[in-house]
Amino acid sequence: MRMMRLRVDPVACDAFGYCAELLPEMVGLDEWGYPVLADGVVPPPLLDLARRAVRDCPRRALFLEAAERQGSDGARVSRGAVLGAGRSAGGNRPHARGPHAT
Numbered sequence: 214m215r216m217m218r219l220r221v222d223p224v225a226c227d228a229f230g231y232c233a234e235l236l237p238e239m240v241g242l243d244e245w246g247y248p249v250l251a252d253g254v255v256p257p258p259l260l261d262l263a264r265r266a267v268r269d270c271p272r273r274a275l276f277l278e279a280a281e282r283q284g285s286d287g288a289r290v291s292r293g294a295v296l297g298a299g300r301s302a303g304g305n306r307p308h309a310r311g312p313h314a315t
């Protein structure tokens with residue numbers, strides 16, 4: 214199974230914290246409402262929720278990235294592709310509900 218990390222683009226993020234509501238196990242909020250992501254890979258049981266948080270981010274600021282592997286000598290072997298749904302050509306879609314609804 215491919216290991217994934219959750220990432221956020223702080224420039225694109227609008228700090229309403231919807232991702233923290235969807236995935237509190239991996240996302241906290243700082244004092245301004247910006248997401249603070251847990252270190253490490255997303256545990257496999259949380260991957261579906263992480264994908265949903267990525268998909269539902271209204272600013273396309275949240276994304277999943279393949280985790281880097283370490284070689285036997287500890288050197289970085291590869292860097293995974295960015296797999297965020299927001300990086301597709303689909304454009305922004307409005308939230309159906311939640312704090313981002315306008």
Ligand code: SF4
Nearest residue numbers: 226227229230232270
């Ligand atoms: S849902 Fe997206 S825009 Fe909203 S706080 Fe999370 S990363 Fe930022």
